[in-house]
Amino acid sequence: MQARIYEYLSAFNEKLKEFLPEIIIFNDNKEVALGKDAAIYAGFECFCLPEFIAKRGDDLRSFSSELFKISEVLGAFYKSQNPKKLILSPFNTLLHTLPTKDHLQGITLKKKQKIINSCLKDELVLLGYNLVDIVQDKGEARISGEIIDIFSIDSQRPVRILLDFDEIESIKIFDEATQKASTDELDFAYIAPFLARLNQAEFEQVNSQINALSSDALIKDLHSFGFWYISGFKDYLSEFSFVFASECDFALLDEYGIDIQNFALNLASNNKKLNGAHLELKSLDLHQNFTTNAPENLKFNQQILSDLKFPLITQPKIYKDLQITPTQSFFAFHNDKNIKILSLNESSFRALNLSEYKNIKLELSPLILNLISSDEIIISLNQPLAKRRIKKASIIINELNAGDFVVHEHYGIGKFAGLELTRVLGVQKECVVINYAGGDRLLLPVEHLGLIERYIASSGAVVNVDKLGKASFIKLKEKVREKLFAIANAIIALAAKRELISAPKLKPCELYDKFVLDAGFIYTQDQQNAIEAILADLASGRAMDRLLSGDVGFGKTEVAMNALFVCARAGYQGLFFVPTTLLCAQHFASLKARFAPFNIEIYRLDRFSQPKQKAQIKAKLENGENIIVIGTHALLGINPSKLGLIIIDEEHKFGVKQKEKLKQLCEHSHILAMSATPIPRSLNMALSQVKGYSILSTPPASRLDVRTFVKKYDEILIKEAIMRELRRKGQLFFVHNLIADLERVKADLKAIVPNIRILCLHGKMDAKSVEDEMIKFANLEYDILLSTSIVESGIHLPNVNTILVDNAARFGIADLHQLRGRVGRGEKQGYCYFLVGENENLSDEAKKRLIALESNSFLGSGALLAYHDLEIRGGGNLLGQAQSGHIEAIGYSLYLKMLESEINRCLSIKNASCYEDENSQNNVDLRLSINAFINSELVSSDRVRLELYRRLSKCENSASVYEIGAEIEERFGRLDVYTKQFLDLMVIKILASLKGYKAISNHTSTIALTPNKGEKIIIKSKSFDDDDILDTILKFLRKGDK
Secondary structure, three states: OHHHHHHHHHOOOOOOHHHOOOEEEEOOHHHHHHHHHHHHHOOOEEEEOOOOOOOOOOOOHHHHHHHHHHHHHHHHHHHOOOOOEEEEEEHHHHHOOEOOOOOOOOEEEEOOOEOOHHHHHHHHHHOOOEEOOOOOOOOEEEEEOOEEEEEOOOOOOOEEEEEEOOEEEEEEEEOOOOOOEEEEEOOEEEEOOOOOOOOHHHHHHHHHHHHOOOOOEOOOOHHHHHHHHOOOOEOHHHHOOEEEOOOOOOHHHHHOOOOHHHHHHHHHHHHHHHOOOOEEEEEOOHHHHOOOOOHHHOOOOHHHHHOOEEEEEOOOOOOEEOOOOOOHHHHHHOOOOEEEEEEOOHHHHHOOOOOOOOOEEEEEOOOOOOEEOOOEEEEEOOOOOOOOOOOOOOHHHHOOOOOOEEEEOOOEEEEEEEEEEEEEOOEEEEEEEEEOHHHOEEEEEHHHHHHEEEOOOOOOOOOOOOOOOOOHHHHHHHHHHHHHHHHHHHHHHHHHHHHOOEOOOOOOOOOHHHHHHOOOOOOOHHHHHHHHHHHHHHOOOEOOEEEEEEOOOOOHHHHHHHHHHHHHHOOOEEEEEOOOHHHHHHHHHHHHHHHHHHOOEEEEEOOOOOHHHHHHHHHHHHOOOOEEEEEOHHHHHOOOOOEEEEEEEOHHHOOHHHHHHHHHHHOOOEEEEEEOOOOOHHHHHHHOOOOEEEEEOOOOOOOOOOEEEEEEOOHHHHHHHHHHHHHOOOEEEEEOOOHHHHHHHHHHHHHHOOOOOEEEEOOOOOHHHHHHHHHHHHOOOOOEEEEOOOOOOOOOOOOEEEEEEOOHHHOOHHHHHHHHOOOOOOOOOOEEEEEEOOOOOOOHHHHHHHHHHHHOOOOOOHHHHHHHHHHHOOHHHOOOOOOHHHHHHHOHHHHHHHHHHHHHHHHHHHOOOOOOOOOHHHHOEEEOOOOEOOOOOOOOOHHHHHHHHHHHHOOOOHHHHHHHHHHHHHHHOOOOHHHHHHHHHHHHHHHHHHHOEEEEEEEOOEEEEEEOOOOOEEEEOOOOOHHHHHHHHHHHHHOOOO
16 A cells, blocks of 8 residues: 555656646545555645545534544645645545535634634634533633633644733643643634534524434534535535545445436546546446446436546555564665665664664654665654543543432431532531431531542442431441451451562563564553563562453453463463353463464363363373463362462452462462452552552554444434444444333334344343353354343453443433443444433433533543442452442442551551551541632532532642642632632641641631640631631641741
């Protein structure tokens, strides 16, 4: 592909430039990427359109990234003055009409320019921008008094505009994840349109056409359907000259409903323009490619049809594509050729140690181009860049919504009702309202927000709301604390014991580099870091005890295979424990294929193994033969004589007795435990003091985002989704969250697609039955898995690439995000449908949440979902103890917080150090008559204020509080007195905790500070004004800090 493009474009000299095409057509995005680097190296400026697979009339909200890219690329193309510019595009994108130069005229905002907020707001709406509370994505804007945030669709970062009355005072770039602005100022900001810059009349006309549509889309607007109804878009195949880089699938013309007569005329006209320069005009037999629009049914010149030819770039005669890993022997063999090495930096080049070769020249370039001719080689040391994962502000996932269950550290489980401004001790305070049993309400001042966490337990758990005033929750917490203290002690004792145990020193052999190359893909940075840490542990001579955490499909098995390879080549045995026979079969197939070239014997031992085979494996292990065995608990009955490494997948799924046997086996061996369950950062920090911990949070570069749709429940849509997946030989998940309804849903699905094979599973079935049925599902004996939640999430099911979630509005946003993550784990495009009832009355907030998921099909790692994802996946047994009863009683987040606290307490006892409860800041009781809250006139959105309160409650030092204060000022404008006083209150709380005070209160100007130990201290402020009281307390607490 690259040789063809480079040779073709290099041939265009001054004489031939009039025959140069304006568009080169490819099959898909991968071909476009290859062609782009070849074209740039040949001296051309390239504008690459994305693959756009939507069909006329589709709801395009889940295609927003492609539409942004189309607008951005074409806008840049029309702005460019370069005479050597090219559009590179997949064929299917050009089968749609696309925006023209006139459509893509944006607006420019300059410093000192006068603007009226309401007029700018209208202008942004006409440009196709969404007005939101927090700007996080391209095509979003927020206008709040003197602060304007806009994320232009052609920019990598959004801009923040500060007004001085009606004049632009400054323009700065800001980070969409942290919402912090840079210090550098811009002179102007260009705001590009989304698809088109419409006037008011055009906007109203397009919207009236969209509103008249009959559609199952949840929301019908410019972003959903505007692309199909904006007038004046052009057919680029008639506007520009074009050539094909490879033979495309011309059946797409039929699939996209293209007028064949127009296409034939465009092709004939185009071929005349190009005059056959460096082209092969290939016959196009439309009769083979068409079904519905068969050409014989069309009445037009048959001569055109019979002479139909498409312009294909000729096969290269000088250059050939080169696929090789550069080595010393390669360069020595080609020392008679001129060799150009492309590299982003000199370091990669110097690492090859090629100074002795005079025929080699370095070119600093980001391009990936590998070509060879009789006298020249162009070779690149660069690697494809991993797809940039947009880091969203965590509020998308973590926000609390009215009706969510929360757990208070002292009062137990209640229902979050929202924020309320109320009078306490004669002053105004903002409080979080929590409803308890019996109609009780708890008003929690927002400065104590750290006392509550979202309540999370297993998806089937029945939530019992506590009653205020009862001591039962305190007693329950104490019981859990005792159990956790025992668990924490056991963890630390085991870690201390392992510290003293020596284990074989295992180091990579000379074949290790070849093993890594044989993987066939480039490791992510996370994988590389984990492998380096594991290899260091193996070579240390001390018994390794490391946990490797990462989502399914993120490459944990590949990391484990690196460790197994080192172990086997060092002459030791390796055991790979898995909890289920299905996982055993999957891992066995992976290992056998991966180790075959290195003559390392791999065996499998589970309940399907024959007795003779079991005896043979047992004998080999007892005789010290150098083998690797993968198996279930059946492996526990053997005694290997030369065991070097044990790998345990999903350790928490093994039973208590099995774990005891595992511990005995592991005593003098290296251990690598793997888990698809992420661990919260704070708990990870506690655990990392007692065992090694590596995280894989980066998805493979080849993985595609899951295409997401929010739709009204519609049988035609469901049939279409099922049939599309079956046509590509795939399988589906259908999630319905009521066990009682599963048989009815199964019957409904059978009625929609009569011959479909449906497997029905739920959490109340016994484990062996579930496993046997899942094996059948993995072996393609069923088409659809219908369940209340996705069973066996640790299993890799790359053939399942469509999920339908019924009654999606009843799930939390984190649950939906997690469910979506169950599909699209291979290289196939994944599809996710969130279905809502036809007559379901959705609140505006519920609609917003669903639309946010539909618009953002971004890949989020397990870490993004924090505690929610943990419990959905059954992480309750994370540390090998059956604690589900306790978790349901106090909630998963409080359980983990207490576990972290107990581990730290045990470590301090072991180290004879003083232990301070990490939550002591939350235990400082502030009873001050101060008007202190984030003013709703400054930050109008409740959800944004709540998120700011949440972040402030987690601050560990006063600098962090002032940092958030600066951010509020930057995002929302100058701080008013109430907001400033709230920030001071949070600083007082932190300082009081550090200085050892448990309570601070005041009566008029008299202030009382109660220490944890000792007598109460009384101080006086000069008046009982809010600012004087705060100033007096701050001065007292800061004494001696200089």
